[in-house]
Amino acid sequence: MSINIKQRFYFKIFSSLSLIAAVNFVYAQTSVDPLDAPTWETVHKTMLFNEEVVFDERVKVVVPDVAEDPMNVPVSVRVGDIGEIEEIRVFADLNPIQKILNFYPGKIEPFIAFRFKVQQSTPVRAAARTKDGVWHVGGHWLDATGGGCTAPSVSSGLANWEDTLGDVKSRLWSRKDQPDRLRFRIMHPMDTGLASGIPAFYIELLELKDSNGDLLAHIESYQPVSENPFFSLDLESNRYQGLTLTGHDNNGNQINKVLQ
Amino acid sequence: MKPTVRFFQPHDNVSILMRTFSVLILFILTIQVSKAAELDYNLIAEPVVEGTYVFVGSTKYFSKQNGGNIVNTAYIVTNAGVVVIDTGPSYRYGKQMRDYIESTTGLSIIKVFITHHHPDHFLGNQAFNDVPIASLSGVINGIKLQGNAFTDNLYALIGDWMKETEAYIPTEVIVPGKFSIGGHEIEIIALDGHTDSDMVIYDHTTGVLFPGDLVFHNRTPAVANANIQHWLDSISKLQELNYKYMVPGHGAVISDEHAMIQTRDYLSWLHKHLQNALDRGLAMSEALTLELPASFQSLDILHEEYKRAVLQLYPDMEQNYFN
């Protein structure tokens, strides 16, 4: 079921007043960008190759309204009940590097959370492709103009960073009435290549496998993902043990770890 | 050698385009603002006890409406002249504060104290550049390190109110202890927790305590540079003092422990709450949207400040979780 643009506009205005609760049985789908960003046409082309798109509230992108720390903006993407999801692309229209991450949920839940870096205020979007090839797009405006008491990012600049490069720490939570939660952190500078004199240096690929070595899901990450990235994923309850994480960065450094 | 700067640099065309666009918008806004009346903080001091006054600011966050007047600044009239405590969020505020003090007391200002390195407490310093501006070495270092970044942030948040404001570094290092100034017995106490260095001023002569931002009253504490455990320890130390009135960094003047207890309870709750979110495996974006206890609803801008707390504290807590 779809609603018209005007209604969608008022959705946006009144959602903060929780009036949305009264009408949330309607899954708004529209072909007009609900974020009303002049950049949509461009990212539609560059990120989704002008393929068929529908704006869909069931692709839920959570980012804060204001980025306190532009080096660490949390985002989560959760896709509601719209059928099997083949791929989720996360991007920010006005970032110098728009592409943040592509996630192929495969055999796990269409959910991912992590932190990323922004340069300025921008729409943050996730596009989820269903089997029919249609991209379902959700998003949120992120304001990144100043943050009062925010300290400038003091770089971790550890002298021994190379010793820990690619180290993975993880934990799996089994939770009542919910999917299991996997969180893992990988030590990596994730340099964007945009700071002068510092080449891009970032994790390109992560593959999550079960104990038989079968691929469950994989992630293609890009420069905007935050330093020492911290990922959260959801897996079918009580099903997996002995998961492994493999992957590599753009310099060919390997990541290989049996997860705890 | 490990490169330390990893910020996006605005080298690409999109950025330049957006910057030009932002400058244009800023320009239009500036025209509108200057058409409006001269920006005036309308400062009026309230007496705390005889000879001690406070300019009570809003308990909201920085905005173009309040010009950053979200802070309490104060002054003590002594027989040697006026002692000023904190100088507000902008050069403009500092000037208006100084004009008010000099015209109402007819006295000159002999000393300025800065409680800590947050921008709303020291960016009025330029208006007092002919007066010794004193603080702890830790506060002064904080201003040297972060003062310019704070100033940039406030330009973004309050715009034209900041005109000509620069981070002016205090000129005098003060050591903790008691001394006499214009007939007042003043004690400087070095604590920390709200920031790495928080200077508390206790006037033994009047019994008025100036705890800086170690105490918030009916306003959600700001934790951007906080060490919560140290902050709680500092509050315990403040509770031992035999003050008559307290001028918190934010919120109304108070004569009992209530504001300290509010601050303490919120901070200890916040710490446990975020640790608990981590222990349950919640991602940062999930921690942002958790429900908050009804008992804190009396604190102004609770939801806004809680969200900032998650954004400011959770990344480090996450990193430490696996260390």
Ligand SMILES: [Zn+2]
């Ligand atoms: Zn402060």
